[in-house]
Amino acid sequence: MKIWIPAASLAVLLTACGGSDTASTTPRTKTMALTVQGAEHAPSEYTRLLQSIYIGFFGRPADALGLQFWSKIFSERNLPLTAPELIAAYANNAELRTTLDAFAASQEFGDLYVNNHASFINALYLNAFNRNAEAAGIEFWSSLLDSKQLMPAQVVLSIVGGAQNDDAVVVAKKIEAATLFTSLLDTSGKILAYDGARVNSAVRTLLSTITAGTDMAAFRAEIDAFIATMEDIPGPFPAVSYYAGYHYLQDVTGNAPLYAANYTYGVGGVAQPASSGKLSFGQQSQTIGFSRVGTDFIYDAPVIASAGIGGGTLPAVSMLCQSVATPDGSASKSTDVLVARSATQLVDAAALANQTFTVYRENCVKGGSNLKSISFDAQGNGTFPSGSGVLTLNPVVVTRLLNGQVLPDLSTGKFLVFSAYRYQRADQSTGYVIVQHLGNQKTGVTEGALAIWSQE
Known part of the structure; x- marks a missing residue:
């Protein structure tokens, strides 16, 4: 720079x-x-x-x-x-x-x-x-x-x-x-x-x-x-886009991103019908290849499945799933969520006013949440309907959650944290996404879950 x-x-x-x-x-x-x-x-x-x-x-x-x-x-x-x-x-x-x-x-x-x-x-x-x-x-x-x-x-x-x-x-x-x-x-x-x-x-x-x-x-x-x-024009070097990464086993306290990540790809962008590049991610950094066919991104091992939100040249949010050993055997888990640095993290309930999130993704597929949706009214009051009723949080509490305060999940006994982002879609409209992390409130947890709420 x-x-x-x-x-x-x-x-x-x-x-x-x-x-x-x-x-x-x-x-x-x-x-x-x-x-x-x-x-x-x-x-x-x-x-x-x-x-x-x-x-x-x-x-x-x-x-x-x-x-x-x-x-x-x-x-x-x-x-x-x-x-x-x-x-x-x-x-x-x-x-x-x-x-x-x-x-x-x-x-x-x-x-x-x-x-x-x-x-x-x-x-x-x-x-x-x-x-x-x-x-x-x-x-x-x-x-x-x-x-x-x-x-x-x-x-x-x-x-x-x-x-x-x-x-x-x-x-x-x-x-x-x-x-x-x-x-x-x-x-x-x-x-x-x-x-x-x-x-x-x-x-x-x-x-x-x-x-x-x-x-x-x-x-x-x-x-x-x-x-x-x-000095070659436009130059031989790949483009680079920076991301912040969450990991499903990270400490939920504060819920800040755990590591930096980046995509590198051809100067012309990742455009149809197919193109390829490299993704570097993880606290212990690793680099894998990726390709795009149509609107789908395909990643090299150890990623076995993925989901993207706000796809333009690259997704605004990428969910990466890997095979994880569980008590019941091996399972595909959403181990990492990457959020583009161009997205704006929201730290005030007012920034989510009048936004509703109805699409939930976990383990790179839709569905599976105890919550039916997440919505916010004009004042920033949050409403979280679930199978056991409706939880409503006032703007002060919502703001605290967006700044890292943990919320006990009564159904699991674990802790729930949220990070909200605003990003620009490929058509120049504004999209919103929430990264939801469920886990133990300590470092070195052995289980956890990363999910995405979006507005598709």
């Missing part, structure tokens, strides 16, 4: 992660080499550190203008040159904190992660080491974030800078590749071409192929080839 950031604007700085769309498109290497008056280090001395920050936060090389901008900021503010020094100074240096926290406040960071510390830690391991994190690492770092003993920037620096063994080799090679990549953006066309979700995702995938045994001299040819194709 690249946006224009006036050097003197601290407020805009907090939303930035990269360089500029409107600044001069020619590299200013001479400026980079000069020490800013009063600074201890020249901007160019921060290259390796900033590339490690980009790798940790975004899994990709810095763009040329972003590297130039941040190098100047780090130099002007006399920030340390190494990750350990940055970590040590973070708590007591407000200017340093503001600078580092800006990466976590960026739109790109918001697209790549959800507000779940465990999935964030796993994503950092993938960014830095090209592998999923071990359970002990997730628990250790998540607990520090949960307790606010560390902030995301400190964790990024600690994980990337504290790598050992093969992990240290991999991240060092990724930083070497990133530094080379940015240095090769030596024309205005290349600088402008390295911009946007598509190319960011593609170069992230390129760096994900690096291993401890990668021959970096040979890998330069892959970087050269990648950069050579960036």
Whole structure:
């Protein structure tokens, strides 16, 4: 992501992660080499550190203008040159904190992660080491974030800078590749071409192929080839759409999405009669293929069935079913529900005024709920008719539910939570959907159910 950031604007700085769309498109290497008056280090001395920050936060090389901008900021503010020094100074240096926290406040960071510390830690391991994190690492770092003993920037620096063994080799090679990549953006066309979700995702995938045994001299040819194709119009890279994912065994408390997911697909979109792409999903990220025939999406294993809501180029909401061992044997369960980031999560009962939901899906098929429908009147009062009567909740309670409060399910003894979203249909009309999660109010549950209420 690249946006224009006036050097003197601290407020805009907090939303930035990269360089500029409107600044001069020619590299200013001479400026980079000069020490800013009063600074201890020249901007160019921060290259390796900033590339490690980009790798940790975004899994990709810095763009040329972003590297130039941040190098100047780090130099002007006399920030340390190494990750350990940055970590040590973070708590007591407000200017340093503001600078580092800006990466976590960026739109790109918001697209790549959800507000779940465990999935964030796993994503950092993938960014830095090209592998999923071990359970002990997730628990250790998540607990520090949960307790606010560390902030995301400190964790990024600690994980990337504290790598050992093969992990240290991999991240060092990724930083070497990133530094080379940015240095090769030596024309205005290349600088402008390295911009946007598509190319960011593609170069992230390129760096994900690096291993401890990668021959970096040979890998330069892959970087050269990648950069050579960036200026092609409309470009060779697949489109990418970001989603937030729920899992049926996640803790119902708060009912926030558990992980980030994404679809990548051909530039022309997923259009009839058939097209294909990749879906990356799960807290322990996995990537599977998918194809579309007509209006149906077909996914590779382990997904055995699916259902989509609001289908345009891609569904606004995807329900993915897998084979799950149950006391009665194996069964197809709705293990994951993905909601497009373009959908708006609703946190106030008034946003659901006059909406009725009559279609219920669980385990990728319609039907099966104890409730007959869910509806809201003009004031946001919710009505939930079921076989045992009608439950009515006032707008205050509905708002609490939309913000994560659990509702005891008297028929099962478990807990029920709802997340509501508004999205745009393919015909430009507005649709609404509710993700319903039934489960135990604790982490590590052994059973649960994800369902979707929609308006079809």
